[in-house]
Amino acid sequence: MTELNTPKNKLEKHAINVHKFGGSSLANAQCILRAVDIIRQNCQLNDIIVVSANGKTTDCLFTLLVLAQSKDFTKALVDLEHQQTDLINELLNEKNAKQLTHSLSADIKQLSQWLSSNLIQHRNDILAYGELWSARYYPLCLMKKFALVVLLMPEIFSLLIMNKSARSITP
Numbered sequence: 001m002t003e004l005n006t007p008k009n010k011l012e013k014h015a016i017n018v019h020k021f022g023g024s025s026l027a028n029a030q031c032i033l034r035a036v037d038i039i040r041q042n043c044q045l046n047d048i049i050v051v052s053a054n055g056k057t058t059d060c061l062f063t064l065l066v067l068a069q070s071k072d073f074t075k076a077l078v079d080l081e082h083q084q085t086d087l088i089n090e091l092l093n094e095k096n097a098k099q100l101t102h103s104l105s106a107d108i109k110q111l112s113q114w115l116s117s118n119l120i121q122h123r124n125d126i127l128a129y130g131e132l133w134s135a136r137y138y139p140l141c142l143m144k145k146f147a148l149v150v151l152l153m154p155e156i157f158s159l160l161i162m163n164k165s166a167r168s169i170t171p
Contacts, residue, residue: 052130
């Protein structure tokens, strides 16, 4: 009996798991590290990790939109920057923390400009920052804890935001 040599289908589907972490599972450094450990225990090659804005970040961004209507958002914006900076410094090594806090400072300046201008035009961009920040630091947490190479994820996320909103959000 002759065995047929059929070429293997290179487009064959493989199971890919999506691991989604909502805001409460990323509420603080301890929660984020617990989520990182869940990934270590359960994630496989080519799985997808989706992170929401941590904790109450989206609520803070909504509050900024309300406060911006009366031009009284400065203190809330400074508080949000401090909250994010503290989280970054608690989670990351000095080099990565410095890089991310520099990006965060640029984001805060951009937020301030948008909050001072046409809120309707920039509403979605303002609200997207929470997810952007999480997408920046979460891969770095994975790298720090497990020496995984996942740094491409924040840039992919940033590109998705840029394509969706047709505005430039720096990664």
